[in-house]
Amino acid sequence: MIESLLTIGLGHYLALAGMLLALGLVGVIVSRRNVIVALMSIEIMLLAVNINLVAFSSFGANLGGQVFAMIVLTVAAAESAIGLAILVLAYRLRGSAALDDLSDMKG
Amino acid sequence: MISGLFFYLFALVLIGSATATLCVRQPVHAVLFLILAFFNAAGVFLTLGAEFLAFILLIVYVGAVAVLFLFVVMMLDVRTGPPVPALKRFGKLGLGIGALLGGQLVTLALLWPSSPAVITSPTVHLVHNTEALGRVLYTDYFLPFQISGLVLLVAIIGAIVLTMGPRRAIKRQNTSQQMATNPADVVQLKQVGIGEGAE
Numbered sequence: 001m002i003e004s005l006l007t008i009g010l011g012h013y014l015a016l017a018g019m020l021l022a023l024g025l026v027g028v029i030v031s032r033r034n035v036i037v038a039l040m041s042i043e044i045m046l047l048a049v050n051i052n053l054v055a056f057s058s059f060g061a062n063l064g065g066q067v068f069a070m071i072v073l074t075v076a077a078a079e080s081a082i083g084l085a086i087l088v089l090a091y092r093l094r095g096s097a098a099l100d101d102l103s104d105m106k107g
Numbered sequence: 108m109i110s111g112l113f114f115y116l117f118a119l120v121l122i123g124s125a126t127a128t129l130c131v132r133q134p135v136h137a138v139l140f141l142i143l144a145f146f147n148a149a150g151v152f153l154t155l156g157a158e159f160l161a162f163i164l165l166i167v168y169v170g171a172v173a174v175l176f177l178f179v180v181m182m183l184d185v186r187t188g189p190p191v192p193a194l195k196r197f198g199k200l201g202l203g204i205g206a207l208l209g210g211q212l213v214t215l216a217l218l219w220p221s222s223p224a225v226i227t228s229p230t231v232h233l234v235h236n237t238e239a240l241g242r243v244l245y246t247d248y249f250l251p252f253q254i255s256g257l258v259l260l261v262a263i264i265g266a267i268v269l270t271m272g273p274r275r276a277i278k279r280q281n282t283s284q285q286m287a288t289n290p291a292d293v294v295q296l297k298q299v300g301i302g303e304g305a306e
Binding site: 005014016024029037043073080084088 | 236261
């Protein structure tokens, strides 16, 4: 029983990635006052996707998963840089970093 | 068997620190828990045999992105005030959606037909992971590699253009204005006698 629990199969890694994705999604929905936590939750979701990709790459003996994970890493870094630049600009223009206050385009 | 224990250790601390990122009051503590999560994700990558990606995660994600988060958090006055009434309504909805998604994914994942890991077979380690990635990245995946460079360039330009506004308090040269001035407007030649001062 302990042996079967300790041999880590593909499903374990996918379950870990699934839990992290759900956690990131909860973070994005729940953080209404705090934009930083929303951006960090997006990073957690991208980390979950990376774990998924690398797990499939390792269990399928195909390096394309790891290459894809590197590209996702690149895009995640670029997106968080732009997101933080937007956040800094919004804070500079209106003095508050709460998501609820950024509703100028609300019809 | 030991690698199984390591996986459980890394996975539990990863999920714990990701949860703590969302629950903690101070944003600086949240960013530090995110850094802990990235470290444990690098550990998970190590158990999968992806060594290059594990250390690239540390260098890029922790060393650049998380430090950028720390800069912004320390620069802005991000205060988590008392929870807005909307939070109480969206909190339950968010937890419900998260539990639904997480439950579906975990159930699907645990029912996956598992095969023994390929990384335990000895023939895979003919070259180490970095060299294998290098062999594949610059030949088969050359186009995505170049396009990701373009993505980074556009991100740099975008971030600079967004945050570079007119600085009011800094005096600087306006070269075009300097070149466009007429010397006759600003310089005057006066004839001054010996011993007299100029007016």
